[in-house]
Amino acid sequence: MANVSPTRGDMSTHPDVPEMQARYARMLGGRDVALVDGPVFLLGLYCAVSPWILHYTASQPALMTHNLIVGIAIGLLALGFTAAPARMYGLSWAMCALGIWMIIAPWVVGDSPDAGVAVNNIIIGALALILGLMCTVTAAKSGPQP
Numbered sequence: 001m002a003n004v005s006p007t008r009g010d011m012s013t014h015p016d017v018p019e020m021q022a023r024y025a026r027m028l029g030g031r032d033v034a035l036v037d038g039p040v041f042l043l044g045l046y047c048a049v050s051p052w053i054l055h056y057t058a059s060q061p062a063l064m065t066h067n068l069i070v071g072i073a074i075g076l077l078a079l080g081f082t083a084a085p086a087r088m089y090g091l092s093w094a095m096c097a098l099g100i101w102m103i104i105a106p107w108v109v110g111d112s113p114d115a116g117v118a119v120n121n122i123i124i125g126a127l128a129l130i131l132g133l134m135c136t137v138t139a140a141k142s143g144p145q146p
Contacts, residue, residue, distance in 0.1 A: 036138075037082045040095065040131050044074030047102070047124050054120055063110040063117060067124075070105075074098060074128060081135070089139035095132025099125045 046053075048071025051064040077095060080088040102125030106113035113121075 036131055036134050037078055040081065040128075040135075041075055041078035043124065043127055043131065044071045044076075044078055047071030047074055047128075050120055050124065054116060056117060057114070060110050060113065060117065063106060063113065063121075066105060066109045067121070070098060070102060089135060092132055092135035092139050095135060096129055097132075099127070099129030099132055101125070102128055 048068050050071070051060075051067050056064050074095070077088070077091065077098075080091070102121050105125075106118045106121045110117070
């Protein structure tokens with residue numbers, strides 16, 4: 001039987017190789033932190049629903065509302081990182097600021113929070129701070145794209 005499948009030649013001799021490489025580099029540039037987008041969104045989602053998961057007491061409505069609002073803000077940042085990465089990775093530092101705020105918020109917003117509430121917010125804040133630092137460092141390494 002005859003071999004009718006076409007064989008592939010070497011692309012390195014193609015005249016458009018440098019242009020294609022430059023186009024792929026531009027297209028993929030700035031997406032080094034794409035793996036962080038999902039965890040940031042999940043963190044925001046958990047932060048928003050954590051008062052109902054952990055059953056915050058009715059005596060802490062301010063912290064319930066606070067976690068809902070901050071969780072929505074983190075989720076919106078994650079969606080922005082995914083939808084418009086070139087514009088939004090400059091706001092990676094905002095994740096760090098939200099992380100620090102989540103760590104201190106139980107004592108600023110709430111009146112003598114339960115240990116579970118404080119630990120929950122500290123963990124959420126630490127994760128937001130770590131993810132924000134990862135985004136910031138990677139965005140700084142990639143630098144401005146032409």
